[in-house]
Amino acid sequence: xxxxxxxxxxxxxxxxxxxxxxxxxxxxxxxxxxxxxxxxxxxxxxxxxxxxxxxxxxxxxxxxxxxxxxxxxxxxxxxxxxxxxxxxxxxxxxxxxxxxxxxxxxxxxxxxxxxxxxxxxxxxxxxxxxxxxxxxxxxxxxxxxxxxxxxxxxxxxxxxxxxxxxxxxxxxxxxxxxxxxxxxxxxxxxxxx
Amino acid sequence: xxxxxxxxxxxxxxxxxxxxxxxxxxxxxxxxxxxxxxxxxxxxxxxxxxxxxxxxxxxxxxxxxxxxxxxxxxxxxxxxxxxxxxxxxxxxxxxxxxxxxxxxxxxxxxxxxxxxxxxxxxxxxxxxxxxxxxxxxxxxxxxxxxxxxxxxxxxxxxxxxxxxxxxxxxxxxxxxxxxxxxxxxxxxxxxxxxx
Numbered sequence: 001x002x003x004x005x006x007x008x009x010x011x012x013x014x015x016x017x018x019x020x021x022x023x024x025x026x027x028x029x030x031x032x033x034x035x036x037x038x039x040x041x042x043x044x045x046x047x048x049x050x051x052x053x054x055x056x057x058x059x060x061x062x063x064x065x066x067x068x069x070x071x072x073x074x075x076x077x078x079x080x081x082x083x084x085x086x087x088x089x090x091x092x093x094x095x096x097x098x099x100x101x102x103x104x105x106x107x108x109x110x111x112x113x114x115x116x117x118x119x120x121x122x123x124x125x126x127x128x129x130x131x132x133x134x135x136x137x138x139x140x141x142x143x144x145x146x147x148x149x150x151x152x153x154x155x156x157x158x159x160x161x162x163x164x165x166x167x168x169x170x171x172x173x174x175x176x177x178x179x180x181x182x183x184x185x186x187x188x189x190x191x192x193x
Numbered sequence: 194x195x196x197x198x199x200x201x202x203x204x205x206x207x208x209x210x211x212x213x214x215x216x217x218x219x220x221x222x223x224x225x226x227x228x229x230x231x232x233x234x235x236x237x238x239x240x241x242x243x244x245x246x247x248x249x250x251x252x253x254x255x256x257x258x259x260x261x262x263x264x265x266x267x268x269x270x271x272x273x274x275x276x277x278x279x280x281x282x283x284x285x286x287x288x289x290x291x292x293x294x295x296x297x298x299x300x301x302x303x304x305x306x307x308x309x310x311x312x313x314x315x316x317x318x319x320x321x322x323x324x325x326x327x328x329x330x331x332x333x334x335x336x337x338x339x340x341x342x343x344x345x346x347x348x349x350x351x352x353x354x355x356x357x358x359x360x361x362x363x364x365x366x367x368x369x370x371x372x373x374x375x376x377x378x379x380x381x382x383x384x385x386x387x388x
Binding site for chain 2: 018019020021028050053054055057058059060061062063064065068069072073077080084087088090091092094095096098099100102103106110113114115116117118119120121122123124125126127128129130131132133134136137138140143154155156158159160161162163166167173174176177178179180181182183184185187188189
């Protein structure tokens with residue numbers, strides 16, 4: 001019985017996380033902290049900060065990572081499933097509705113004019129995310145605390161090489177990402193011997 | 194016969210949706226816009242399912258609605274390709290990799306956190322991720338350039354400075370551009386009526 005109550009609690013907590021985290025990624029962190037640490041006391045603050053570290057180190061959205069982590073620690077596989085489903089349900093329903101509206105009206109010429117004005121902004125958003133990751137790669141720091149002496153040559157070469165391979169030979173993106181991971185790691189390990 | 198063909202086609206699309214999203218989601222280090230870049234490469238360039246403009250629209254909607262951007266984008270893309278079933282399968286592909294990975298490492302996370310090789314790998318992989326995103330950005334910016342509308346160029350550059358240098362929220366930038374789009378539409382209509 002107690003387990004069921006815990007599972008329900010988790011489920012509804014993550015529905016709220018999913019529902020109120022607009023803008024994705026880091027916007028969700030304070031919400032998760034509020035639901036999991038403060039309201040229900042399911043994790044300590046220390047466990048929570050570990051969770052954020054791991055979420056940043058692993059692929060996937062932070063809220064799904066958190067839902068899985070909290071679910072696993074507190075209620076095993078059923079917990080993982082309930083938390084993740086709860087986290088995704090609001091997005092699923094809302095986006096289905098938005099998708100229906102979009103595909104119904106997108107060919108109306110007025111709608112096209114308005115959407116066309118959004119596209120440059122989206123390109124800028126993607127560019128901004130790309131620049132932040134590039135700086136993290138080249139200096140291992142956010143843009144506010146970059147030290148030029150910390151320039152990382154190996155990452156710079158990997159970046160230039162990766163970009164060259166994609167643009168010139170259309171090498172698959174997944175191969176480039178994991179390729180730089182493997183080549184770079186081997187390089188650093190050899191250097192440290 | 195015709196029915197069987199479309200059924201078969203649908204199941205191929207569903208399979209492709211699941212596998213693609215599963216693979217892309219497995220290497221999305223660094224937030225929502227990374228997977229959007231990967232999706233653009235996969236679904237616009239490789240499979241040619243949707244146009245680049247459509248992908249940008251999907252990104253704008255995904256960014257503006259609640260929930261993680263990769264999940265939102267998968268729902269819309271899945272719905273576009275194969276209705277509600279498509280949306281469901283696409284989301285499943287997107288959320289399974291992080292669910293599996295975190296479930297496995299949640300017990301060994303202290304080891305994972307402190308392992309030197311993993312830390313190096315994660316750091317150098319960023320160089321590859323940055324290369325992929327930059328490639329996508331170059332292609333998309335070229336397209337904006339080709340519209341030959343100064344307004345769009347100015348909007349793109351201003352939006353970039355606003356978000357990257359001044360940390361203005363993505364949501365606000367989208368809302369402002371939406372407003373500019375509506376004004377543009379109204380002026381356009383007025384201009385046509387006067388002629």
